[in-house]
Amino acid sequence: MELNPFLSTDIQDLIQKLGDRNTKARLDAANALARKGNEALDEVTKLLNHDDYTFRRIAAYVLGKIGNPDSVEILVEALGDDNSDVRKSAAQALNRIGKPAIPLLIRALGNISKDVRASAVWSLSKMGSMVVDPLIEALASEVKDVRASAVWALSKVGTPSIAPLVQLIDNDEKNVRESAIWGLAKIGTPAIEKLAEHWNVRIGEDAREGESETDSVDISDLIAGGENAIKQWIKFMIDNRHKPEGLESTPESEVPKEE
Structure with missing residues (x-):
């Protein structure tokens, strides 16, 4: 895994530790990266394209902890990841980001992938009353999958x-x-x-x-x-x-x- 040579040493070290065999070491590194906030945002975002699903899963977790709305689009894309743990982590991250994620999550309700739709429903349903009005509007969609997914999310709210x-x-x-x-x-x-x-x-x-x-x-x-x-x-x-x-x-x- 190549790192940006202009990265601060501590961020480089933390990203390397995300691949540690020890679960606690990985979690500590992830939380430390999250505390770095936007300083670590770009390099953590790149990890969503990593070959190892563990890095992708942790990257989604860290992005959710950072909470920058700029991460919403790539996290919605991650809802279609081949690995279910990555999809779940991305959905949780979008739920943590909250309101800024709602429009793209609503759009994802019509995605061709059942996994994407299911992950979007899960994320939306955990946001509570703030998503009711957008989901109600989605019931008027001409796309059957959007309507069905919106119903599913509303019922879970x-x-x-x-x-x-x-x-x-x-x-x-x-x-x-x-x-x-x-x-x-x-x-x-x-x-x-x-x-x-x-x-x-x-x-x-x-x-x-x-x-x-x-x-x-x-x-x-x-x-x-x-x-x-x-x-x-x-x-x-x-x-x-x-x-x-x-x-x-x-x-x-x-x-x-x-x-």
């Missing part, structure tokens, strides 16, 4: 995604409606409770004997039936409790499938 998804179940665009329904179904119990509140539906013991199916819901039954049962309940409620003009159910076969 969980509770902060529920209210925005509920607002989309009446959307004029069929793909957006179906994606919202799918996302709510994946979230499960908290989403059903929010929908019951939205439709003023009684739950469990609050339900009255003999009430119609649009007036009460047994959450335990829906959860036991899985995502499909929840989706069908939401569609049933849309069709039979309130019927926005132009809203129609979509066959189950047209709902995007999670990979």
Whole structure:
């Protein structure tokens, strides 16, 4: 491995130590490089092209610790690395960088590689409420993989995604409606409770004997039936409790499938 001869001796030494056989020595060197910050940025970035995946994995880790937004693009590229440990390290680094990484991670949801999409979803889902609005916007994409990946990420974000998804179940665009329904179904119990509140539906013991199916819901039954049962309940409620003009159910076969 050739190093820049103009590098400070300590950075050269630390980069060499990234290949140490001792795990603690490698970690200590990585953290020391991260403390160097932008001074070490260029040389650490070059390591993402190293033949040894261990260097690539550690390089992604260090870039995440440094946290420079300029690293986002190459870290997103690293989401497609052949090695799963490198992909995971890159996803964690992007998660650590946070908000500046969101636009390129959203774009990565439509990548041809399933590994890239999965890594982008993982990274986005760990950012919490800050990614909800961009992911909601992604549900309007014409690309099926983008919509499916956005649903997956929103479901992993969980509770902060529920209210925005509920607002989309009446959307004029069929793909957006179906994606919202799918996302709510994946979230499960908290989403059903929010929908019951939205439709003023009684739950469990609050339900009255003999009430119609649009007036009460047994959450335990829906959860036991899985995502499909929840989706069908939401569609049933849309069709039979309130019927926005132009809203129609979509066959189950047209709902995007999670990979």
